[in-house]
Amino acid sequence: DAGITQSPRHKVTETGTPVTLRCHQTENHRYMYWYRQDPGHGLRLIHYSYGVKDTDKGEVSDGYSVSRSKTEDFLLTLESATSSQTSVYFCAISESHTEAFFGQGTRLTVV
Amino acid sequence: AQKITQTQPGMFVQEKEAVTLDCTYDTSDPSYGLFWYKQPSSGEMIFLIYQGSYDQQNATEGRYSLNFQKARKSANLVISASQLGDSAMYFCAMRSFNSGGSNYKLTFGKGTLLTVNP
Numbered sequence: 001d002a003g004i005t006q007s008p009r010h011k012v013t014e015t016g017t018p019v020t021l022r023c024h025q026t027e028n029h030r031y032m033y034w035y036r037q038d039p040g041h042g043l044r045l046i047h048y049s050y051g052v053k054d055t056d057k058g059e060v061s062d063g064y065s066v067s068r069s070k071t072e073d074f075l076l077t078l079e080s081a082t083s084s085q086t087s088v089y090f091c092a093i094s095e096s097h098t099e100a101f102f103g104q105g106t107r108l109t110v111v
Numbered sequence: 112a113q114k115i116t117q118t119q120p121g122m123f124v125q126e127k128e129a130v131t132l133d134c135t136y137d138t139s140d141p142s143y144g145l146f147w148y149k150q151p152s153s154g155e156m157i158f159l160i161y162q163g164s165y166d167q168q169n170a171t172e173g174r175y176s177l178n179f180q181k182a183r184k185s186a187n188l189v190i191s192a193s194q195l196g197d198s199a200m201y202f203c204a205m206r207s208f209n210s211g212g213s214n215y216k217l218t219f220g221k222g223t224l225l226t227v228n229p
Binding site: 031033035040041042043044045048050056058088090092094097098099100101102104105 | 117144146155216217218
């Protein structure tokens with residue numbers, strides 16, 4: 001299995017608080033992605049990174065920011081959590097164009 | 112912009128029969144790749160198969176094969192000899208790529224829930 005660790009795996013937080021999710025990889029892959037999964041929507045791309053300090057927005061980036069200060073870590077921050085951000089968040093990594101591997105997911109509940 | 116469409120929200124198949132899950136895509140890039148993932152009820156995303164736009168043959172991985180029809184922009188997943196353990200959500204995804212690093216965006220469809228009946 002690809003070395004991808006998402007933390008935390010589960011989190012409950014209150015509306016208005018900042019939240020940071022971490023994706024850590026041991027594969028030295030260049031590309032990293034954050035998705036959210038909601039029923040009826042599949043996986044929607046939030047942000048992605050194509051190198052250290054190189055990031056770009058996905059289709060649902062509002063309310064989220066990311067940082068990648070080193071190859072192995074990609075952080076997703078919810079600046080002020082809202083109930084609409086309750087979701088399952090997946091991190092993915094990729095090096096070649098023929099593969100992409102996913103972490104186990106983080107279930108976030110905003111109350 | 113790239114787009115993936117999976118028109119079957121749910122599919123049923125009898126054990127040991129074959130099933131085809133539909134996927135159509137849209138992109139203006141000449142070079143791209145198509146992926147299929149399986150997500151069982153436990154939640155993890157499992158990579159199944161990959162097809163490159165310039166690959167001459169359809170991809171196969173064990174009981175999985177990809178029916179790639181480039182002119183129709185379709186990349187259907189065929190599962191042969193279905194097993195009860197194949198019951199899961201299946202996602203089609205696409206990535207366009209060229210020399211620009213920012214073009215490694217990976218876009219998913221909404222998924223198809225496959226149920227295998229005994």
